[in-house]
Amino acid sequence: MTLTSELARPHSWPAVDMAFHRQVAELADNPEGRRLQQGLAWKGNDGQPSMSHGVPLRLHSGWRERLTEFVAAYHRLIETIVSAHAADARLQRVMDVPEAWAQDVLAADDARVHLFRIDLLPQPDNGLKVLETNANCPAGLRSTGLDRAxxxxxLTERGIRLPEALPSDAPLWAGRWFLDLAEQETGTRPETVxxxxxxxxxxxxxDGIIADLTEAGVRVVVGDPRDLRSQNGGVALDGEPVRYAYSKIRIKHLMRMRHEVGPYLRALRDHTLFxxxxxxxxxxxESKLCLAVLSDPQFAGLFPPEAYALVKPSIPWSRNIALCxxxxxxxxxxxxxxYVLxxxxxxxxAGVVVGREVPGLSAWEDAVTLAVEERWLVQEYCHAPWIDMTPHGQSGKHDLALGAVNGRLVAAFSRVGTEERLNTARSGRAHPVYL
Structure with missing residues (x-):
């Protein structure tokens, strides 16, 4: 076992164009800039802030091409794991599925990962370290795209040159990517979602995807997955047949609802609901244990060699702690x-224990015991880079989040915060990134 974190120190990321940042920070502090920022306070229909946003960042030339290649390769590796898991006993040992779900997962033949977000920590040598993959329903892609737009x-009216827009910057992107994907996968473009x-x-x-789908001319019905009912070989919501759905259900919520969503699960398995x-x-x-597979050399032969060689240096040492x-x-x-659990x-x-934050060795030992019992991921601690956002925003540690649809880079943003966990659900502020 070789860890690199003990050699790392707090650092800045050389890829960030700090001259651009200083220009934007100055403009953001004038009356027009402040008014623009007030308009970026995204809220849901319930009036609650959906995400705290900051001024944009820009990376130096060449990074868009590098990140595009990285995302495509990483996508190939994740889909390889998803596809191979059902028949590979070694994978199942590392990434064991909760017993209540084993039959559903093994029976499902949907090995695609259409949408994901990778969370990374940039390194002082311009390398990257992958922290996790969100392959469920990642947040921030639409709102930070609207920010960039x-x-x-x-910025351009004030003489600042910007790179070509990312796909998620386009109007109605959040609805159109889903419609395009559904048509590609099923052969029919949805009229109702x-x-x-x-x-x-x-x-x-x-709210964002509802608005974009509606403006794109699609009828939207909203409901709880527990309200779906079997009907004519498919499912219906309030008596209306449903063939396509954007599913915003956190995994832990889905786990709790296991015995209340039978029609939903059957429709997924039978391909009557996309x-x-x-x-x-x-x-x-979505499982963080994907990193344990990517980190362990015994699985190298599972992956396409070229993609694996590109991604492997960015995978921190990671294992299923119960197998150590x-x-x-x-x-x-x-x-x-x-270490981090x-x-x-x-x-x-949630469910992340950063060793250096734990108050005392005894509490950490208890956390390790629980992690072994519940078969958590253990990962080497990686330092986050630091960025000075003052006086125009929160200064602190930051990451890089990349969104992709079918392996194509569509979004990029950076979360800045003072905690080890930079999630916007905590103290992190999302800054759109121009590539």
Whole structure:
């Protein structure tokens, strides 16, 4: 086991164009800039802020091409894991599915991961470290695309040159990518789309796609997946047949609803209901234990060699802690500052224990014991880069989040915060990134 984190120190990322940042920070502090920023306070129909946003960043020339290639290769590797899992006992040992879900996942033959977001920590040598993959229903792609589009005329009118727009900057992107994908996968373009989310969850997570689908001329019906009923070999919502759905259901919510969503699961398995990423793509592709597979050399032969060679240097040391030998577990217990524990299917910063944040060795040892019992991911700690956003925003650590549809780079943003976990569900502020 070789860890790099002990050599790392807080650092800035050389790829960030700080001259651009200083220009934007100055413009953002004038009355017009402040008015623009007030217009970027995205809220859902429930009036609650959906995400806290900051001024845009820009990366130096050449990074768009590099990240496009990286995302395509990473997508190939994740889809390889999702596809191989059902028949590979080694994968199943590392990425065991909860018993209640095993039959559903193994019966599903949907090995595609249509939509995902990769969260990375840039490194001082311009390398990248992958923290996790969100292959369920990632947030931030639409809103930061709208940010880039809204900042563009403000900046270009003031003489600042910007690179070509990303796909998610386009009007109605959040609806059109789904319609294009559904037509590509099923051969028919949807006229009606159900937006599924559990009752009580924030509307801000789906308001954008509802608005874009509606403006694109599609009829939208909104409901809870528990309200779907079997009908004529498919499913219906309030008596209306449903063939296509944008599914905004966090994995832990889906787990709790397992015995209340039988029609939904059967429709996914029988391909009578299309949702992004299907079931296997979510439960396997979303699992943080994908990093344990990508990190472990014993799985190298599973992957396309060229894609694996490109991505492997960006995978921090990661393992299913329950499969580590006794000496490694002792090392993890003794050195909390070098490790992070992650519950495999949690999201929004929950189920993550950063060793250097834990108050005392005893509490860390308890966390390690729980992680072994529940078969969590253990990962080497990686330092986040630092960026100075003052006086025009929150200064602190930052990451890089990349969104992709079918392996094509569509979105990029950076979350800046003061905590180890930079999630916008916590203290992170999302800054759109121009590539």
């Amino acid at each position: 809204m900042w563009r005329p403000f 159900a937006v599924l989310r559990p009752r009580g969850s924030s509307s801000g997570s789906v 949702v992004q990423n299907g079931l296997r793509g979510r439960l396997i592709g 030998d006794a000496a490694t577990v002792r090392e993890i217990r003794a050195c909390p500052e070098r 992650k519950r495999p299917l949690d999201s929004r910063g």
